[in-house]
Amino acid sequence: MTTETLSFEAEVSKLLHMMVHSVYSEREVFLRELISNASDACDKLRHAAITQPELTKDDPDFAISITVDKDAKTLVISDNGIGMNAQDLKENLGTIARSGTARFMEELQDAKKDMSLIGQFGVGFYSVFMVADKVTVDSRKAGEDTAWTWGSDGLGSYSISDGTREGRGTTITLHLKDEAEEFLDPQRLSSIVRTYSDHIAIPIKLDKGEGEVEDANSGAALWTRPKSDISEEQYTEFYHHVAGAFDAPMRTIHFRAEGRIEYTSLLFIPETPPFDLFDPARASKVKLYVKRVFITDDVEDLIPGYLRFLRGVVDAQDLALNISREMLQNNPVVTAMSRAITNKVLADLSKLADKDQETYLRFWDGYGKVLKEGIYEDFERRDDLLKLARFKTTKSDEWTSLADYIGRMKDGQKAIYTISGDNLAALKSSPQLEGFRAKDIEVLLLTDPVDDFWLSGVPEFDGKAFKSVTKGVSDLNEVDGEEKKEPEIDDDTKALFAVMKNALGESVSDVRASDRLTDSAVCLVADDTGMDMHIERMLKAHDRLGSLGPRVLEVNADHPLVRALKSKATDAAALPLLQDAAYLLLDQARVMEGEGVEDSQSFARRMGDMMLKALG
Numbered sequence: 367m368t369t370e371t372l373s374f375e376a377e378v379s380k381l382l383h384m385m386v387h388s389v390y391s392e393r394e395v396f397l398r399e400l401i402s403n404a405s406d407a408c409d410k411l412r413h414a415a416i417t418q419p420e421l422t423k424d425d426p427d428f429a430i431s432i433t434v435d436k437d438a439k440t441l442v443i444s445d446n447g448i449g450m451n452a453q454d455l456k457e458n459l460g461t462i463a464r465s466g467t468a469r470f471m472e473e474l475q476d477a478k479k480d481m482s483l484i485g486q487f488g489v490g491f492y493s494v495f496m497v498a499d500k501v502t503v504d505s506r507k508a509g510e511d512t513a514w515t516w517g518s519d520g521l522g523s524y525s526i527s528d529g530t531r532e533g534r535g536t537t538i539t540l541h542l543k544d545e546a547e548e549f550l551d552p553q554r555l556s557s558i559v560r561t562y563s564d565h566i567a568i569p570i571k572l573d574k575g576e577g578e579v580e581d582a583n584s585g586a587a588l589w590t591r592p593k594s595d596i597s598e599e600q601y602t603e604f605y606h607h608v609a610g611a612f613d614a615p616m617r618t619i620h621f622r623a624e625g626r627i628e629y630t631s632l633l634f635i636p637e638t639p640p641f642d643l644f645d646p647a648r649a650s651k652v653k654l655y656v657k658r659v660f661i662t663d664d665v666e667d668l669i670p671g672y673l674r675f676l677r678g679v680v681d682a683q684d685l686a687l688n689i690s691r692e693m694l695q696n697n698p699v700v701t702a703m704s705r706a707i708t709n710k711v712l713a714d715l716s717k718l719a720d721k722d723q724e725t726y727l728r729f730w731d732g733y734g735k736v737l738k739e740g741i742y743e744d745f746e747r748r749d750d751l752l753k754l755a756r757f758k759t760t761k762s763d764e765w766t767s768l769a770d771y772i773g774r775m776k777d778g779q780k781a782i783y784t785i786s787g788d789n790l791a792a793l794k795s796s797p798q799l800e801g802f803r804a805k806d807i808e809v810l811l812l813t814d815p816v817d818d819f820w821l822s823g824v825p826e827f828d829g830k831a832f833k834s835v836t837k838g839v840s841d842l843n844e845v846d847g848e849e850k851k852e853p854e855i856d857d858d859t860k861a862l863f864a865v866m867k868n869a870l871g872e873s874v875s876d877v878r879a880s881d882r883l884t885d886s887a888v889c890l891v892a893d894d895t896g897m898d899m900h901i902e903r904m905l906k907a908h909d910r911l912g913s914l915g916p917r918v919l920e921v922n923a924d925h926p927l928v929r930a931l932k933s934k935a936t937d938a939a940a941l942p943l944l945q946d947a948a949y950l951l952l953d954q955a956r957v958m959e960g961e962g963v964e965d966s967q968s969f970a971r972r973m974g975d976m977m978l979k980a981l982g
Contacts, residue, residue: 369527382520398562399490400443404430405566407447409660416688421508433573436550446535449507455516495520497546508534565604589632605634609677613637633678639732655681672740730756735814742820760809778845781833783809786900797886798835804884818901838894840882855879859923861935866948880920887925888955890917946972
């Protein structure tokens with residue numbers, strides 16, 4: 367017999383240290399995690415056996431067993447699922463192969479969040495070390511002749527050696543700590559199984575000793591039962607199982623579709639946003655079953671990317687059991703199911719927004735950034751998603767809907783005004799908002815990266831056009847019932863603008879008077895036909911754009927500094943000062959946009975010269 371000793375991955379070692387040296391009030395969840403893993407192993411084998419029936423030929427009936435040995439102080443959980451070979455044991459029990467592991471470890475150190483996070487990163491197995499000081503895993507992969515044994519005391523290393531298991535599946539033996547002897551009590555174990563795992567669709571047998579074996583769970587798939595027969599507690603425990611979570615679901619959506627296509631959906635919106643919510647893959651985590659047989663949890667077309675926060679199951683009756691993942695893509699039945707499920711979820715969210723605003727705003731806080739991706743992607747449901755969207759505005763720090771915004775619009779206001787940026791504090795201080803505040807016109811404050819993209823493709827809502835306050839000529843005077851026109855400027859101002867435009871050259875596309883500024887001297891805006899400045903900066907930051915294009919420099923002709931400059935606009939001797947002032951004003955406008963100056967040395971020279979002249 368050969369034995370290989372290996373060290374745990376660094377993150378696993380940290381996790382095990384916390385498990386071993388901490389006392390949790392909910393230690394019994396280790397059993398839920400082991401049963402859940404066993405159930406998944408059986409589901410995987412049942413699916414594999416559709417195309418490889420020889421895998422289950424000798425042992426077709428799936429089961430999970432729990433055995434107690436009080437004398438040896440051991441607890442054994444066994445299944446006849448797909449099993450693991452040596453490589454599987456290393457990958458599944460020696461590493462945490464999930465994105466966001468570092469953040470997970472940081473969050474786990476918060477005692478208030480400990481148990482709510484176990485399972486979200488596939489680390490549920492390690493909870494065994496809360497109750498055991500030694501664990502062995504004997505496993506044999508279906509279709510293979512060799513068995514393997516994994517063992518560890520949870521203190522930094524594990525071993526893998528030749529095993530002796532005769533049939534396929536996995537047996538986990540826990541050598542319990544003295545303070546965990548309560549888990550040798552069959553009644554205690556039976557209670558835990560009923561509480562956490564009654565929904566498991568595979569029989570769980572509890573061996574109480576002396577030949578007494580108890581059926582510990584009902585063994586019926588929860589989603590197949592009528593809603594009236596399912597308690598809130600049962601829904602919650604099934605959510606724990608299917609989502610690998612410990613919080614309660616924020617929302618449960620359970621329905622059965624009958625007719626041309628028949629399927630059942632049991633979906634949950636987690637109270638706590640999953641750690642992989644913003645993973646670039648944007649993969650759905652909803653499990654697809656066919657006639658109660660697990661098929662896959664990776665169907666690209668079943669749940670749209672902007673609903674990837676959903677957890678749960680969809681059980682179809684109109685798909686072949688042996689359907690492959692490749693055949694699922696672009697399958698008309700899957701497409702029809704997806705359309706109906708998406709409509710059902712959005713209808714449920716709309717109902718929640720109408721009936722329970724507090725819960726809906728909690729949902730929006732957690733998932734609004736994701737749901738707004740649908741405004742950009744899903745043309746068919748764009749209006750429904752816009753109705754669900756909530757925004758912060760210049761008038762309130764609370765979330766508001768577009769319908770409520772329109773209800774508060776000023777007489778004569780024809781557009782829904784927006785401004786995009788990286789954070790609320792910066793947006794609220796933007797000079798482009800000054801004129802809107804002065805006229806008491808509300809502006810939406812948009813800070814999510816996706817905002818710029820959906821705005822570029824959505825012309826209006828409820829007949830009102832979206833208009834960026836940082837793009838094009840302001841139409842503030844239209845709100846007062848006047849015709850749209852350029853601000854009137856005198857000859858000195860025209861002369862100053864001509865000097866500035868000539869000095870700045872191609873650095874700007876134009877220099878013009880502003881009616882949106884009341885306190886600041888200058889600001890930058892994009893041309894009517896140009897790209898919005900914020901999205902331009904984002905594209906440049908991600909190397910999607912070579913350089914920022916020239917913008918319009920708008921000038922507040924009534925600002926004291928500008929009045930002082932235009933008084934010298936016709937003085938030839940003042941030309942160098944005016945040229946330097948033009949560049950300094952442009953740099954000032956750039957700094958206010960968070961861009962910084964383009965030529966720091968020239969900026970420093972001009973600033974020094976200007977200060978020297980002022981002091982002289």
